[in-house]
Amino acid sequence: MKLSCTGCGRTYPARIILYRCPECDALLELIHPEKTFSRKHAWKGTGVWRYAPLLPTKPLVTLGEGNTGLHLCENLGIPPVHVKHEGENPTGSFKDRGMTVGIAWAKKLGATTVACASTGNTAASLAAYAARARMRAIVLIPSGNVAMGKIAQALVHGAKVIQVDGNFDDAMRLVQQTDAYLLNSINPFRLEGQKTLAFEVCEALGRAPDTLVLPMGNAGNISAIWKGFKEWKAAGLISKLPKMIGVQAAGANPIVRTLRGRKKSCRVSRPETVATAIRIGAPINWTKAIAAIRESGGDAVTVTDREILSAQKLLAEKEGLFVEPASAAPIAHLRKKKRRGLVVCVATGHGLKDPEVILRGKPKFVTIRPDLKSLQRVL
Numbered sequence: 038m039k040l041s042c043t044g045c046g047r048t049y050p051a052r053i054i055l056y057r058c059p060e061c062d063a064l065l066e067l068i069h070p071e072k073t074f075s076r077k078h079a080w081k082g083t084g085v086w087r088y089a090p091l092l093p094t095k096p097l098v099t100l101g102e103g104n105t106g107l108h109l110c111e112n113l114g115i116p117p118v119h120v121k122h123e124g125e126n127p128t129g130s131f132k133d134r135g136m137t138v139g140i141a142w143a144k145k146l147g148a149t150t151v152a153c154a155s156t157g158n159t160a161a162s163l164a165a166y167a168a169r170a171r172m173r174a175i176v177l178i179p180s181g182n183v184a185m186g187k188i189a190q191a192l193v194h195g196a197k198v199i200q201v202d203g204n205f206d207d208a209m210r211l212v213q214q215t216d217a218y219l220l221n222s223i224n225p226f227r228l229e230g231q232k233t234l235a236f237e238v239c240e241a242l243g244r245a246p247d248t249l250v251l252p253m254g255n256a257g258n259i260s261a262i263w264k265g266f267k268e269w270k271a272a273g274l275i276s277k278l279p280k281m282i283g284v285q286a287a288g289a290n291p292i293v294r295t296l297r298g299r300k301k302s303c304r305v306s307r308p309e310t311v312a313t314a315i316r317i318g319a320p321i322n323w324t325k326a327i328a329a330i331r332e333s334g335g336d337a338v339t340v341t342d343r344e345i346l347s348a349q350k351l352l353a354e355k356e357g358l359f360v361e362p363a364s365a366a367p368i369a370h371l372r373k374k375k376r377r378g379l380v381v382c383v384a385t386g387h388g389l390k391d392p393e394v395i396l397r398g399k400p401k402f403v404t405i406r407p408d409l410k411s412l413q414r415v416l
């Protein structure tokens with residue numbers, strides 16, 4: 038097992054703490070020995086650790102992550118689509134898949150303090166897993182733009198929560214200057230856990246989907262899941278790979294702009310969207326994400342805040358799935374553009390993370406006197 042540079046191809050021992058190539062500054066990824074892939078009948082149990090032969094460590098710290106539902110949705114006014122509901126993870130988002138592996142690796146390295154910058158979900162997940170591993174957690178969040186549920190989670194698990202008077206990109210820049218073990222998606226070990234979503238989808242469908250649609254923020258998840266599909270193919274378990282479609286909010290769409298050739302560097306200076314989870318202007322993993330999109334023949338697309346909120350409501354009302362705004366972005370996209378074949382959307386986080394967004398939208402309920410007549414009048 039080695040760390041390999043995605044820029045110059047140099048390799049480094051996995052046990053060195055590195056987030057970028059010391060020679061060319063490009064992102065790193067973990068390369069497994071070929072023999073790991075030949076142990077393809079070794080899958081045991083359910084969830085992330087079912088795929089231990091393709092992961093860098095044993096399950097040292099776990100809360101029972103992965104094994105989330107793949108829900109066939111036929112009532113959305115679009116061709117049937119499968120929704121992988123990552124809100125079913127222990128802390129309510131896909132981050133737990135990565136955190137269980139990232140924290141296990143931190144433990145192996147003997148780290149005592151772990152840190153991240155976060156729009157909320159990484160913070161919640163890091164806080165929970167650090168508590169379980171008896172480590173100190175430090176989380177930097179942008180001030181005023183993190184959903185309350187996520188802050189509550191980070192606090193209740195005992196993390197040191199620091200609000201940065203700036204946006205996520207400022208927090209990300211800052212946290213990289215600390216000495217703590219970093220568990221943002223710049224950490225290749227975290228992405229190893231997140232790739233297991235691809236394995237679960239392939240096992241559930243008996244093949245890879247034709248298209249996988251997911252929201253993009255710091256762009257770690259699209260990179261991780263694409264790596265997962267490629268590894269599953271390398272293990273001889275699927276013959277075809279899916280197209281990867283990354284969805285961004287109109288006010289925070291650096292990857293869309295870069296892909297369309299309108300920008301040289303991947304950056305939006307003042308990102309803005311109701312989907313605070315993906316309110317990111319300078320995604321750390323943009324080179325990996327663009328590679329995933331190009332290699333897969335996919336695309337990066339934009340949806341507006343209004344389209345996101347409408348898709349969130351539709352998914353809740355017609356299918357019983359409550360997801361947070363960022364997680365509704367793929368459905369918002371599919372309502373605008375028909376995609377042929379077997380389509381899987383990743384709903385990345387639970388709606389309960391951000392109840393304020395629902396209550397802000399003039400909820401319709403009435404108050405009555407506690408008698409039957411009053412009740413009958415409003416029914």
Ligand code: F0G
Nearest residue numbers: 155156158159254255256257258385386
């Ligand atoms: N959906 C949700 C609910 C998220 O919380 C995030 C990222 C994404 C999508 C985008 O994933 O960054 O891998 O492209 N949240 C991070 C956080 C940035 O700090 O919780 P990505």
